[in-house]
Amino acid sequence: MFYVGAESVNNLCRLLTAGICLAWMTAATASDSGLELMQDGSQLWEKSEAAEKDARDSLLRSNQLRKRISEYRKARNKTSKKSTRALLDSQIKDTIAEIRNLQSLGSQDRKSAQNLRAEAKALLSQGLVSIWQDWLYFTDAMHLEGKADGALHLQAANNTATRSDDPQLNEQTTPRSTAKSSDMSIAVVEAAMQQMPDEIDLGNVAISANANFIGHIERDQPAEKNHVPLNKIHQWRLVLADFSGRAVEAANIEFVGHMPGHVHGMPTQPRVTEVIAPGVYRISGVKFQMRGWWVIELNVEQESTGLTDTLRFNILL
Amino acid sequence: MRLSLGLLALSFISAADAETGGESWSQGDIRFLEQFSLSSLPTTTANRGNDWAYNDGAAKLGHQIFFDPGFSANRAVSCASCHRPSQYFTDARAVALGLGLGSRNTPSILLSGRSPWNYWDGRKDSLWAQALAPLENPNEHGFSRERVAQIIGDRYAESYQAVFGRIDPSAPNHHTEIFVNVGKALMAYQNKLRILPSKFDRFVDSHVNQEQQDKTELSVSESRGLRLFMGKAACVGCHNGPLFSNFEFHNVGVPEANVRSVDLGRYNGIELLRADEFNCLSRWSDADRGECEEMQFLKQQGAELVGAFKTPSLRNVAKTAPYMHSGQFTDLLTVLRHYNTPTPPFFDSKQHPSRPHFDILPLGLNDEELADIIAFLGTLTSPLPENDPWWVAPSAKNSR
Numbered sequence: 001m002f003y004v005g006a007e008s009v010n011n012l013c014r015l016l017t018a019g020i021c022l023a024w025m026t027a028a029t030a031s032d033s034g035l036e037l038m039q040d041g042s043q044l045w046e047k048s049e050a051a052e053k054d055a056r057d058s059l060l061r062s063n064q065l066r067k068r069i070s071e072y073r074k075a076r077n078k079t080s081k082k083s084t085r086a087l088l089d090s091q092i093k094d095t096i097a098e099i100r101n102l103q104s105l106g107s108q109d110r111k112s113a114q115n116l117r118a119e120a121k122a123l124l125s126q127g128l129v130s131i132w133q134d135w136l137y138f139t140d141a142m143h144l145e146g147k148a149d150g151a152l153h154l155q156a157a158n159n160t161a162t163r164s165d166d167p168q169l170n171e172q173t174t175p176r177s178t179a180k181s182s183d184m185s186i187a188v189v190e191a192a193m194q195q196m197p198d199e200i201d202l203g204n205v206a207i208s209a210n211a212n213f214i215g216h217i218e219r220d221q222p223a224e225k226n227h228v229p230l231n232k233i234h235q236w237r238l239v240l241a242d243f244s245g246r247a248v249e250a251a252n253i254e255f256v257g258h259m260p261g262h263v264h265g266m267p268t269q270p271r272v273t274e275v276i277a278p279g280v281y282r283i284s285g286v287k288f289q290m291r292g293w294w295v296i297e298l299n300v301e302q303e304s305t306g307l308t309d310t311l312r313f314n315i316l317l
Numbered sequence: 318m319r320l321s322l323g324l325l326a327l328s329f330i331s332a333a334d335a336e337t338g339g340e341s342w343s344q345g346d347i348r349f350l351e352q353f354s355l356s357s358l359p360t361t362t363a364n365r366g367n368d369w370a371y372n373d374g375a376a377k378l379g380h381q382i383f384f385d386p387g388f389s390a391n392r393a394v395s396c397a398s399c400h401r402p403s404q405y406f407t408d409a410r411a412v413a414l415g416l417g418l419g420s421r422n423t424p425s426i427l428l429s430g431r432s433p434w435n436y437w438d439g440r441k442d443s444l445w446a447q448a449l450a451p452l453e454n455p456n457e458h459g460f461s462r463e464r465v466a467q468i469i470g471d472r473y474a475e476s477y478q479a480v481f482g483r484i485d486p487s488a489p490n491h492h493t494e495i496f497v498n499v500g501k502a503l504m505a506y507q508n509k510l511r512i513l514p515s516k517f518d519r520f521v522d523s524h525v526n527q528e529q530q531d532k533t534e535l536s537v538s539e540s541r542g543l544r545l546f547m548g549k550a551a552c553v554g555c556h557n558g559p560l561f562s563n564f565e566f567h568n569v570g571v572p573e574a575n576v577r578s579v580d581l582g583r584y585n586g587i588e589l590l591r592a593d594e595f596n597c598l599s600r601w602s603d604a605d606r607g608e609c610e611e612m613q614f615l616k617q618q619g620a621e622l623v624g625a626f627k628t629p630s631l632r633n634v635a636k637t638a639p640y641m642h643s644g645q646f647t648d649l650l651t652v653l654r655h656y657n658t659p660t661p662p663f664f665d666s667k668q669h670p671s672r673p674h675f676d677i678l679p680l681g682l683n684d685e686e687l688a689d690i691i692a693f694l695g696t697l698t699s700p701l702p703e704n705d706p707w708w709v710a711p712s713a714k715n716s717r
Contacts, residue, residue: 183345187548231563233610264621264674267565268614285614289565290554 034130035245041123042243045211048116051109058106062099069095124214124243125205131245135280138218138226141202144291144317145227196261196293200314208309213248213300215240215311220282228288228317233268236283237276240300247279254299255283261293291317340540347524354521355514358559362431365443366602366609367501370430370508374480378473379506382499384710387468388452390416390459396451396503399423402708403701405633406510411644417456420580422644424629425637430508432564433611437626437642438586439566442611443602446595448503449496462496469495497601509707512632517696535696541686542693550656550680550690561631561697568624568673571655573663574643582642583625584670587617621674624662635695649694653687656680
């Protein structure tokens with residue numbers, strides 16, 4: 001990951017082709033505040049990664065100490081000498097205390113990393129939306145057509161985590177039951193029997209797995225609000241940038257959608273059909289045949305750098 | 318505050334008004350159910366590459382052809398042989414019987430033009446392309462496009478030319494062109510077939526219209542069945558919309574009809590569809606390439622295609638036994654018992670390209686609940702129309 005602030009525009013332009021530079025400069029002058037937001041977000045992201053590394057180190061060290069305790073115990077069981085046993089007992093006690101400290105530290109760092117990541121993502125998202133405001137219609141998350149009026153509710157989904165390889169399902173999750181809205185007496189299955197993470201990020205902005213890219217998705221039809229229809233082919237719009245707010249151009253993008261709770265995919269194979277502007281892509285052929293929790297993965301390959309990374313979005317229909 | 322209390326009182330009254338047999342429906346319920354009513358079905362749908370899809374002349378010609386057994390090798394098989402109006406255009410058989418025995422259950426053609434896919438495996442992407450296949454299938458009509466063209470020229474020339482223009486025997490692919498137009502006329506005819514509101518539709522519509530006095534109510538068992546359908550039994554997951562189908566493909570683990578020759582369903586359907594000389598992208602389609610979205614974004618890979626079959630509409634389901642793609646289940650109770658305690662799909666590594674994906678979990682329903690769902694499914698039966706000329710053979714219509 002690298003970070004480039006707004007003040008470095010001119011320096012970087014020397015390294016870029018004229019066309020990209022012009023587009024970038026236009027965006028930069030139109031939205032300096034957006035670039036600043038992304039700069040702040042990028043710095044926070046680096047801090048979050050540092051905190052996460054600290055957390056990992058602490059937890060790794062505590063695991064190593066566990067092994068040491070096991071060795072102390074073996075030695076203690078082998079010896080009949082009282083003084084040696086007492087010494088080993090004392091070492092075990094001290095090590096347990098050290099493990100507790102490390103675990104506590106690791107846990108704090110991890111929490112801190114999570115908070116920093118959330119703050120960083122918020123700033124990066126705001127920056128992205130600000131820079132690309134002329135190309136975006138919606139800031140709200142995509143949701144099922146007709147659901148906003150409370151008349152339609154989550155339905156469908158009928159499977160189990162045991163068959164799913166979705167990483168979000170590795171942790172303990174709660175099976176969803178039927179749910180009623182306040183003005184309905186019919187209990188409609190709400191992702192019934194589908195295992196879902198208790199907390200799920202339904203935002204329309206995602207940061208790629210290795211933090212190379214940031215992407216925003218939305219319905220590519222302003223007249224339709226940000227509604228996803230059921231059983232109907234429609235189009236999406238993707239804005240793809242790096243952490244400095246620069247368009248990711250000429251990217252090869254693979255669109256993979258699946259329902260983790262059902263272990264099946266979409267009924268169509270969507271793909272990019274048009275580059276609307278640098279970093280703005282039209283994706284056609286999107287279709288959902290079921291309500292419930294969907295995961296959309298965009299596997300991105302940036303031709304200019306050879307970087308590959310995956311953006312992951314959750315959608316609850 | 319007074320106003321909101323008044324509104325609250327009003328909503329209570331309307332819920333109480335809807336009460337019947339211990340069941341009451343809120344305005345939210347009715348708004349939710351409205352999406353399943355026949356009234357929510359658009360009057361027309363995409364023409365799927367058929368410029369004559371809603372042409373009256375084409376529909377009349379298609380009506381004649383549909384009931385004409387002359388379009389078969391033994392002059393005894395017509396479309397109506399398997400698609401019998403009195404049985405909601407099905408044949409009450411496990412698998413179809415034309416000149417020979419088929420391998421799949423005959424689906425109802427009612428409103429089948431609303432689906433992007435035809436056949437259980439979706440190997441056709443329009444009703445006009447679908448209509449052509451039985452004519453040349455040796456187990457069905459056992460006919461040929463040349464003989465179809467000949468009969469059109471001999472007996473239907475006037476009505477055909479009034480719609481499709483002058484027959485030119487010297488034109489290249491002259492037989493295929495007539496053959497294709499016959500398919501388009503058959504589709505236009507099928508687009509004329511309407512169904513009347515069922516008890517479920519009358520129930521929903523009469524509650525949507527709050528002014529209506531004589532409301533249709535569901536029985537206690539039907540109401541419980543409706544709640545189960547939308548809730549615990551999760552039927553609505555795939556059976557949604559006014560036709561109670563998402564028209565997509567799923568493997569629900571129905572027993573294999575012949576384990577020595579397994580039916581790969583959609584997996585094969587995709588190949589047949591792509592190779593079909595009459596698909597949306599073909600020269601015979603009236604659609605622009607951009608209109609053929611399903612073909613352009615066709616899913617061609619995935620374990621979920623193996624042994625998957627199209628979700629059928631549940632309209633008139635109580636009257637269209639037997640069930641499933643090869644008529645494996647004779648009645649609705651057997652179908653529901655399968656969903657209640659499903660078995661994984663048959664798998665033979667020598668025959669299947671991959672282990673079929675399986676999407677069904679036990680529902681834990683008791684016998685009473687199964688009976689309730691069956692009662693609800695019965696409310697989806699439309700009465701047979703008494704005076705709809707499109708539902709009877711043209712000669713019968715003319716004799717009235």
